[in-house]
């Protein structure tokens with residue numbers, strides 16, 4: 001068996017310990033004689049899995065009691081519709097456009113109401129986070145929406161926008177559990193789990209209780225109502241059971257590592273190693289403003305497409321996989337999520353130095 005260093009932006013690397021444990025439990029989950037994939041979501045064994053997963057997540061993120069945790073299907077993209085359908089009471093929302101994912105979310109919300117794009121970094125290919133200290137927030141806005149870490153462009157909000165009292169909704173897909181957050185600053189925090197936590201197809205929604213109501217847009221499907229899922233504790237229908245099980249294991253792994261403060265330190269140390277090298281390299285350059293750099297996704301270029309392609313190819317041969325940048329940006333991107341060990345980034349930087357000397 002050979003494991004590579006996988007720098008994929010998502011689905012992405014998971015902790016090896018978690019994968020080994022899941023493998024050990026594949027045929028017989030703790031004496032049940034079956035896999036978690038095969039068991040009833042109403043069984044005692046699964047009830048323990050989902051209850052512990054929620055408890056561990058609450059502990060990790062210090063989630064207050066007046067927030068619900070929902071384990072849902074449809075990935076992050078389904079939230080692009082679910083958020084306006086459930087929250088657009090005045091049919092107005094403000095969006096800050098910092099990349100493809102925020103753009104897509106805004107376009108989807110526009111099907112349901114008026115969308116104001118109150119700030120954007122499109123003028124410089126989303127290479128920075130716009131100034132959000134004095135935004136033209138609409139008086140009628142039901143919420144202000146951000147994508148907190150921009151997976152494709154490699155930017156991250158270092159400070160949350162001043163929403164002037166409006167509810168903040170954040171897509172945290174690619175920075176979920178990478179550092180501590182103050183949940184009370186948000187109305188809704190959500191993320192697809194395949195970047196930093198578990199298998200694709202699942203999304204975790206952390207939502208303040210008072211935002212969960214029956215007063216949704218007319219025609220909202222049952223499956224897209226937060227209240228339905230909150231009342232049923234994410235068991236309205238068959239939930240993404242195996243996904244919840246793996247996420248639960250990752251939560252325990254994070255707790256064993258020491259929690260989110262420790263993850264933040266580790267992530268900063270990993271990112272620093274790569275960024276410091278990019279800042280001194282003659283061949284490779286980072287593409288975003290230093291103050292807005294993401295700890296999770298690090299895009300870089302040589303400035304020469306052929307050289308970029310050569311690098312990606314040779315890196316793959318050296319066991320460093322999925323370094324090709326997003327098709328809309330080109331160049332390279334190293335995603336260095338929680339489960340990427342420091343040694344993986346060391347190996348990448350060593351390879352980049354060698355490549356620089358040879359080219």
Ligand SMILES: *Cc1c(COP(=O)(O)O)cnc(C)c1O
Pocket residue numbers: 010074075076077078101147149150151171172173174192193195201202
């Ligand atoms: C990957 C990603 C998405 C889309 O996730 P899906 O689960 O594929 O819908 C949305 N937002 C961000 C920030 C992402 O990184």
